[in-house]
Amino acid sequence: xxxxxxxxxxxxxxxxxxxxxxxxxxxxxxxxxxxxxxxxxxxxxxxxxxxxxxxxxxxxxxxxxxxxxxxxxxxxxxxxxxxxxxxxxxxxxxxxxxxxxxxxxxxxxxxxxxxxxxxxxxxxxxxxxxxxxxxxxxxxxxxxxxxxxxxxxxxxxxxxxxxxxxxxxxxxxxxxxxxxxxxxxxxxxxxxxxxxxxxxxxxxxxxxxxxxxxxxxxx
Amino acid sequence: xxxxxxxxxxxxxxxxxxxxxxxxxxxxxxxxxxxxxxxxxxxxxxxxxxxxxxxxxxxxxxxxxxxxxxxxxxxxxxxxxxxxxxxxxxxxxxxxxxxxxxxxxxxxxxxxxxxxxxxxxxxxxxxxxxxxxxxxxxxxxxxxxxxxxxxxxxxxxxxxxxxxxxxxxxxxxxxxxxxxxxxxxxxxxxxxxxxxxxxxxxxxxxxxxxxxxxxxxxxxxxxxxxxxxxxxxxxxxxxxxxxxxxxxxxxxxxxxxxxxxxxxxxxx
Ligand SMILES: Nc1ncnc2c1ncn2[C@@H]1O[C@H](COP(=O)(O)OP(=O)(O)OP(=O)(O)O)[C@@H](O)[C@H]1O
Ligand SMILES: [Mg+2]
Numbered sequence: 001x002x003x004x005x006x007x008x009x010x011x012x013x014x015x016x017x018x019x020x021x022x023x024x025x026x027x028x029x030x031x032x033x034x035x036x037x038x039x040x041x042x043x044x045x046x047x048x049x050x051x052x053x054x055x056x057x058x059x060x061x062x063x064x065x066x067x068x069x070x071x072x073x074x075x076x077x078x079x080x081x082x083x084x085x086x087x088x089x090x091x092x093x094x095x096x097x098x099x100x101x102x103x104x105x106x107x108x109x110x111x112x113x114x115x116x117x118x119x120x121x122x123x124x125x126x127x128x129x130x131x132x133x134x135x136x137x138x139x140x141x142x143x144x145x146x147x148x149x150x151x152x153x154x155x156x157x158x159x160x161x162x163x164x165x166x167x168x169x170x171x172x173x174x175x176x177x178x179x180x181x182x183x184x185x186x187x188x189x190x191x192x193x194x195x196x197x198x199x200x201x202x203x204x205x206x207x208x209x210x211x212x213x214x215x216x217x218x219x
Numbered sequence: 220x221x222x223x224x225x226x227x228x229x230x231x232x233x234x235x236x237x238x239x240x241x242x243x244x245x246x247x248x249x250x251x252x253x254x255x256x257x258x259x260x261x262x263x264x265x266x267x268x269x270x271x272x273x274x275x276x277x278x279x280x281x282x283x284x285x286x287x288x289x290x291x292x293x294x295x296x297x298x299x300x301x302x303x304x305x306x307x308x309x310x311x312x313x314x315x316x317x318x319x320x321x322x323x324x325x326x327x328x329x330x331x332x333x334x335x336x337x338x339x340x341x342x343x344x345x346x347x348x349x350x351x352x353x354x355x356x357x358x359x360x361x362x363x364x365x366x367x368x369x370x371x372x373x374x375x376x377x378x379x380x381x382x383x384x385x386x387x388x389x390x391x392x393x394x395x396x397x398x399x400x401x402x403x404x405x406x407x408x409x410x411x412x413x414x415x416x417x418x419x420x421x422x423x424x425x426x427x428x429x430x431x432x433x434x435x436x437x438x439x440x441x442x443x444x445x446x447x448x449x450x451x452x453x454x455x456x457x458x459x460x461x462x463x464x465x466x467x468x469x470x471x472x473x474x475x476x477x478x479x480x481x482x483x484x485x486x487x
Contacts, residue, residue: 119277120331124345124397125321134348138335
């Protein structure tokens with residue numbers, strides 16, 4: 001093992017994480033949650049069209065590989081005249097993907113809030129939307145923290161796929177250094193180590209947040 | 220909040236409701252004069268909860284008329300919803316039901332407090348968010364009401380930090396803060412440990428003495444006898460017997476009422 005290479009490549013890789021992996025994950029997650037919220041609300045809607053569209057969306061996202069989704073957007077869309085740079089392509093693909101998975105989590109969380117909470121909201125005079133927004137979603141949010149954190153952790157790892165559409169993130173830096181130095185084992189293990197540390201930090205944070213939120217959930 | 224006249228706050232005529240093939244209410248009539256308390260009793264599954272939920276717009280009856288009177292007859296009119304009138308569009312019906320619901324408030328068997336809100340936030344949510352009343356005024360009223368039920372010091376606690384009896388008292392305060400014409404209680408003490416029941420019943424008794432108009436579903440016959448002006452015994456979706464509490468509970472005329480009262484007394 002070449003420890004000099006380990007240390008000298010650590011800087012660029014961390015930079016790849018800080019300038020690529022982390023912002024890509026954060027941006028995609030935030031946008032993905034927004035999409036998920038819309039899809040989840042569509043899915044529980046009594047409007048058949050809305051719930052049908054929501055169901056189809058989830059089915060397509062979960063039924064096709066993320067890599068294929070990414071390639072359709074980056075390499076496929078130009079065929080119909082939509083040419084996107086690597087970064088926007090990656091953010092769109094990842095947020096659409098997170099949107100599909102997180103929609104199911106949020107929907108399940110909404111359905112897990114006891115029916116009495118809807119009724120209490122109506123009893124004090126709230127409309128369906130008001131009850132959803134002020135009573136149900138805050139409670140659903142607490143229930144969805146653990147599964148959503150898992151989605152986020154998966155997303156962080158999945159962003160390595162963005163290297164395949166030329167986004168400069170952690171794994172692409174590793175690939176570049178490896179191609180140049182031929183030290184594949186060292187550099188890919190080093191990349192793995194950095195992903196692992198990031199995920200460790202995230203799951204520690206997750207445990208803490210869960211403990212704090214646990215108590216406000218209805219019986 | 221003392222009764223000034225004896226006009227009916229609630230009038231129910233021919234209320235009917237079926238869940239699929241299961242007909243739960245078969246033409247219920249009910250009149251509650253202002254300031255009076257009606258206790259609804261009857262075996263499990265007889266339709267008591269369904270009546271209350273229909274009055275509060277949580278259940279859509281198939282037929283029947285519900286009228287809730289005005290607080291102040293000089294500025295407001297009594298409001299009638301005719302559920303049998305099929306001509307009303309879905310949207311118009313929803314608006315009617317919402318208006319009806321605004322005049323009553325319900326206390327649930329399982330409290331149904333908002334777990335993510337403090338006691339005070341639970342109480343002021345409706346008045347501030349829905350009724351759009353000034354927050355400072357609502358908070359002051361809420362604090363007074365909480366003090367009345369002995370929970371002044373719990374104003375910033377969360378529901379999970381309270382006993383069942385305390386939670387139900389918050390449930391009652393939440394209903395009162397809406398300033399309804401009519402209070403609906405669905406077995407308000409049946410989810411409580413026995414030693415917590417009396418505090419909650421005492422609060423309800425006080426409200427009765429104060430002149431609130433109430434419909435209470437309860438299995439607490441002693442409480443019903445002390446508090447209710449009228450007891451209505453129902454079974455199988457119909458009213459079997461009704462009358463002054465002393466009569467229905469002590470000397471019921473109908474065989475089914477006799478059997479029910481006897482069974483409940485023996486359980487205790
Ligand atoms: N949402 C619903 N869907 C289908 N059936 C229902 C529904 N709600 C109530 N029922 C049925 O209606 C009947 C009356 O129920 P209800 O809750 O009004 O009775 P209750 O008198 O309050 O009984 P309990 O003393 O057990 O609370 C029961 O047979 C019940 O199974
Ligand atoms: Mg009931």
